[in-house]
Amino acid sequence: xxxxxxxxxxxxxxxxxxxxxxxxxxxRQFLQSRRIRFVTYSQRKHAFVFLNKGQKRVLASMLSAAxxxxxxxxxxxxxxxxxxxxxxxxxxxxxxxGVPWGRRQYVDCLAKLKEETGCFVxxxxxxxxxxxxxxxxxxxxxxxxxEALVDLLWISDHIFAISENTKRDLQNxxxxxxxxxxxxxxxxxxxxxxxxxxxxxxAFSAAREYANGYVLTVGTIEARKNHRLLYEVWRRLxxxxxxxCPSLLIVGRKGWLTNDLVVQMKADxxxxxxxxxxxxxxxQRLESAYRxxxxxxxxxxxxxxxxxxxxxxxxxxxxxASNSSSMREIAGDLIEYFDPYSIDQAYAVISKxxxxxxxxRRKEAQIRRRYRPRPWDMTASEFFRQFEGxxxxx
Amino acid sequence: MRILQxxxxxxxxxxxxxxxxxxxxxxxxxxxxxxxxxxxxxxxxSVANYGTSRSDEVFLIPSKELNDTExxxxxLEDVLPAxxxxxxxxxxxxxxxxxxxxxxxxxxxxxxxxxxxxxxxxISQRIFVVYSSHNVESSLKRELYxxxxxxxxAEIFSRLVSAIESQLVLxxxxxxxxxxxxxxYWGIKAKKRSLVVPNASDRPVRDEESARVLQSxxxxxxxxxxxxxxxxxxxxxxVGFASCLGDNLSFLPPHKxxxxxxxxxxxxxRQGFWEGLYGNVNQARTLSMVSPDxxxxxxxxxxxxxxxxxxxxxxxxxxxxxxxxxxxKPILATEFSFRGYxxxxxxxxxxxxxxxRMALVEMLETEQIPCTCxxxxxxxxxxxYQGGEYAVALEEMFKTRGVLSAMEKSRAMxxxxxxxxxxxxxxxxxxxDATPGKACANNATSTSHRVxxxxxxxxxxxxxxxxxxxxxxxxxxxxxxxxxxxxxxRILVGDSIxxxxxxxxxxxxRDSWGRLAIVLxxxxxxxxxxxxxxxxxxxxxx
Numbered sequence: 001x002x003x004x005x006x007x008x009x010x011x012x013x014x015x016x017x018x019x020x021x022x023x024x025x026x027x028r029q030f031l032q033s034r035r036i037r038f039v040t041y042s043q044r045k046h047a048f049v050f051l052n053k054g055q056k057r058v059l060a061s062m063l064s065a066a067x068x069x070x071x072x073x074x075x076x077x078x079x080x081x082x083x084x085x086x087x088x089x090x091x092x093x094x095x096x097x098g099v100p101w102g103r104r105q106y107v108d109c110l111a112k113l114k115e116e117t118g119c120f121v122x123x124x125x126x127x128x129x130x131x132x133x134x135x136x137x138x139x140x141x142x143x144x145x146x147e148a149l150v151d152l153l154w155i156s157d158h159i160f161a162i163s164e165n166t167k168r169d170l171q172n173x174x175x176x177x178x179x180x181x182x183x184x185x186x187x188x189x190x191x192x193x194x195x196x197x198x199x200x201x202x203a204f205s206a207a208r209e210y211a212n213g214y215v216l217t218v219g220t221i222e223a224r225k226n227h228r229l230l231y232e233v234w235r236r237l238x239x240x241x242x243x244x245c246p247s248l249l250i251v252g253r254k255g256w257l258t259n260d261l262v263v264q265m266k267a268d269x270x271x272x273x274x275x276x277x278x279x280x281x282x283x284q285r286l287e288s289a290y291r292x293x294x295x296x297x298x299x300x301x302x303x304x305x306x307x308x309x310x311x312x313x314x315x316x317x318x319x320x321a322s323n324s325s326s327m328r329e330i331a332g333d334l335i336e337y338f339d340p341y342s343i344d345q346a347y348a349v350i351s352k353x354x355x356x357x358x359x360x361r362r363k364e365a366q367i368r369r370r371y372r373p374r375p376w377d378m379t380a381s382e383f384f385r386q387f388e389g390x391x392x393x394x
Numbered sequence: 395m396r397i398l399q400x401x402x403x404x405x406x407x408x409x410x411x412x413x414x415x416x417x418x419x420x421x422x423x424x425x426x427x428x429x430x431x432x433x434x435x436x437x438x439x440s441v442a443n444y445g446t447s448r449s450d451e452v453f454l455i456p457s458k459e460l461n462d463t464e465x466x467x468x469x470l471e472d473v474l475p476a477x478x479x480x481x482x483x484x485x486x487x488x489x490x491x492x493x494x495x496x497x498x499x500x501x502x503x504x505x506x507x508x509x510x511x512x513x514x515x516x517i518s519q520r521i522f523v524v525y526s527s528h529n530v531e532s533s534l535k536r537e538l539y540x541x542x543x544x545x546x547x548a549e550i551f552s553r554l555v556s557a558i559e560s561q562l563v564l565x566x567x568x569x570x571x572x573x574x575x576x577x578x579y580w581g582i583k584a585k586k587r588s589l590v591v592p593n594a595s596d597r598p599v600r601d602e603e604s605a606r607v608l609q610s611x612x613x614x615x616x617x618x619x620x621x622x623x624x625x626x627x628x629x630x631x632x633v634g635f636a637s638c639l640g641d642n643l644s645f646l647p648p649h650k651x652x653x654x655x656x657x658x659x660x661x662x663x664r665q666g667f668w669e670g671l672y673g674n675v676n677q678a679r680t681l682s683m684v685s686p687d688x689x690x691x692x693x694x695x696x697x698x699x700x701x702x703x704x705x706x707x708x709x710x711x712x713x714x715x716x717x718x719x720x721x722x723k724p725i726l727a728t729e730f731s732f733r734g735y736x737x738x739x740x741x742x743x744x745x746x747x748x749x750x751r752m753a754l755v756e757m758l759e760t761e762q763i764p765c766t767c768x769x770x771x772x773x774x775x776x777x778x779y780q781g782g783e784y785a786v787a788l789e790e791m792f793k794t795r796g797v798l799s800a801m802e803k804s805r806a807m808x809x810x811x812x813x814x815x816x817x818x819x820x821x822x823x824x825x826x827d828a829t830p831g832k833a834c835a836n837n838a839t840s841t842s843h844r845v846x847x848x849x850x851x852x853x854x855x856x857x858x859x860x861x862x863x864x865x866x867x868x869x870x871x872x873x874x875x876x877x878x879x880x881x882x883x884r885i886l887v888g889d890s891i892x893x894x895x896x897x898x899x900x901x902x903x904r905d906s907w908g909r910l911a912i913v914l915x916x917x918x919x920x921x922x923x924x925x926x927x928x929x930x931x932x933x934x935x936x
Binding site: 107108111131134142143144146147150151154155177178179180 | 642644669671672674755
């Protein structure tokens with residue numbers, strides 16, 4: 001039996017994004033499996049508890065909705081069925097895909113569960129960027145992350161990484177800090193469209209019109225995502241393309257160290273009409289945003305994977321991405337890259353695809369021909385394949 | 395014999411290696427029937443760093459400049475009195491008068507730094523001088539200064555230490571060393587009679603009350619097994635810890651950690667060990683106590699799964715090595731930490747600094763078998779044994795007195811004569827200018843003058859106020875008058891001590907209001923204190 005922890009998803013408010021989105025997608029697949037039991041962490045009981053049937057039903061209906069809601073608050077009620085030595089054995093696997101950092105008690109509880117039951121702990125780690133680029137996070141967070149990461153690596157028997165780059169980072173981190181030897185396996189995240197075909201069409205028609213179209217960037221507005229580069233590029237584009245300059249649509253919540261940037265973007269008369277920020281966008285609107293864009297751009301300094309690149313390609317949209325970390329793993333030569341530290345380079349490639357739409361069309365055709373979106377069910381079954389391949393479950 | 399033991403710090407409540415050794419050697423001499431007087435010669439700032447007890451006799455060199463300079467260049471703390479004396483900036487007449495009253499036959503210097511102050515007196519009185527070295531100071535200080543001062547300053551002050559120490563070695567009638575290596579070193583420099591008195595320890599004893607307190611702290615931190623590390627706020631302790639264990643303890647599994655005891659905790663904090671990227675990890679993997687008493691230290695040592703001796707630098711030998719061996723606990727050590735105790739090296743797992751972390755994890759993860767080695771040789775590690783040997787040997791050497799003439803021949807002050815004092819003083823003042831603390835000291839002048847009547851940094855003033863407040867609160871409940879007066883004297887060291895003594899007499903400290911008046915008076919207005927106390931005295935006599 002696999003205990004799948006959905007605590008991070010249940011704590012999340014609003015449409016799932018980032019890590020909660022991954023857990024939501026995996027949950028959709030796992031709901032059908034008899035080998036999976038959903039668990040969550042109860043702070044009051046300082047223990048993991050199983051979700052009961054009613055809660056599982058609510059979770060299922062939430063996940064099938066475009067905008068997930070839990071009107072009765074049923075999921076926030078804590079079940080009575082504790083994960084302990086009576087209900088969990090050493091043959092079971094705890095699979096975590098959530099956010100353990102900043103949650104000392106959660107990590108302690110996981111250690112306690114492992115010690116008491118002898119269960120196998122496998123955790124999905126998305127990236128270790130707070131320890132690699134601490135300067136891109138709020139003060140204090142990298143230390144909190146480092147503490148949780150170190151403990152998690154000590155507790156876990158096996159780690160899933162979402163890219164080869166993250167796997168390398170993890171292995172280097174463990175070697176550098178002399179943290180045991182935990183096996184790390186790469187699992188590729190899904191990027192298939194969020195909505196059923198019928199809803200996708202609706203999303204497409206609901207798109208807002210932009211005079212010169214728009215370029216889309218998806219991701220939390222935080223220093224690491226390098227929105228500043230896009231701001232500078234759009235300033236130049238507004239001067240060079242004048243009235244033909246397309247808009248820049250930023251989809252993402254406000255994050256660390258970008259307050260000043262947002263103020264600047266809104267106050268700058270050159271670009272304040274061209275740059276639009278949309279937060280808390282649901283699946284339907286996001287689908288629409290992807291499908292109606294000219295192309296997408298992803299200037300992040302560092303990523304654990306770079307899901308927006310994959311999502312863009314899955315919708316046949318070309319992407320201009322930063323040439324660092326894991327981002328080259330997603331699409332190889334199907335897309336074009338630039339140095340995230342070079343405004344000149346970014347400006348050159350972005351303006352090239354804006355000025356020459358025929359090149360863009362060629363690229364899009366190539367993507368449609370060659371890119372195979374990764375369905376989430378494949379990602380979900382990859383976990384089981386790993387567990388079975390290693391003989392951890394039968 | 396009438397023995398005057400000169401120390402540079404108070405030893406009444408010894409917590410660190412140096413004071414412990416001085417205290418143990420003193421006890422051995424007293425036990426052997428000698429009349430021993432221990433005099434701590436220092437100055438206010440330096441003494442405040444240690445804290446005195448009732449049994450300490452402290453002579454504070456009355457010099458404001460000395461205190462100010464120490465605040466600016468604390469690394470030169472030891473050598474400053476000698477430098478100021480040689481530069482004729484301090485007068486030691488009162489100190490010599492006090493020595494004369496005692497009429498010592500033997501003068502034991504526990505450090506070389508004060509030798510220039512006593513040299514003329516010892517020559518004129520034909521006193522048997524013993525240099526009781528704790529290590530080779532000249533090489534130790536050279537290393538320390540190189541890491542803390544500008545190259546020019548490091549060179550000149552290292553030369554000063556070297557000159558003072560060499561002069562003492564030339565002049566002394568006998569030299570006590572802590573290791574054979576030190577004896578060989580001095581033996582080459584001066585063919586003196588010498589004696590090796592290795593550092594030793596008392597056999598650690600578990601205290602139930604301390605064990606209970608410790609266990610509750612360990613439970614809170616979730617430690618199931620821990621490694622024990624004790625050290626003072628002394629540079630080699632910090633350097634050893636950093637080079638063997640690094641700046642982050644991620645290599646330790648959860649629920650296993652290091653219990654850090656002693657002033658080294660402050661040194662680690664200054665280095666930002668509990669801050670930054672791995673600050674939280676380090677917090678979760680350590681439990682620290684700054685000034686535990688001996689009972690707590692011994693109890694913690696006996697409860698540890700591993701005793702750490704990550705020493706890579708320093709001179710002499712380490713008391714904590716002797717203590718670790720006597721505890722019979724598993725030891726993880728560098729080879730260097732067993733200098734002076736090489737006969738016992740088989741008791742420990744010796745590791746290179748780069749392998750130390752892995753070795754520690756292994757030792758914490760596997761149940762270590764307690765040392766079952768024969769204890770027959772272990773008595774040489776105890777102060778009881780070493781102290782007894784020391785007292786007998788010293789008496790023997792004193793009886794022969796053959797080397798006193800050597801000192802008379804070396805009246806020319808040898809190396810010290812050629813030392814460039816002017817350059818040292820110039821550098822000292824420059825050092826002060828370059829120290830960031832100076833601006834702070836200047837800014838705080840008005841506050842400190844108002845409160846304490848002398849120049850101090852803001853941090854020192856704040857520290858004193860907090861201590862004052864602590865004393866104030868304890869004063870209202872404390873029954874022991876003498877303890878209260880002791881506390882007051884400890885706080886008001888330096889030029890205020892006379893005032894404190896005048897005010898804080900037993901008469902006045904007998905009731906809570908008297909104590910309150912003393913503390914408030916010293917804190918805010920001495921005139922107010924005087925008035926209040928005289929009124930109280932009058933009302934009492936009425």
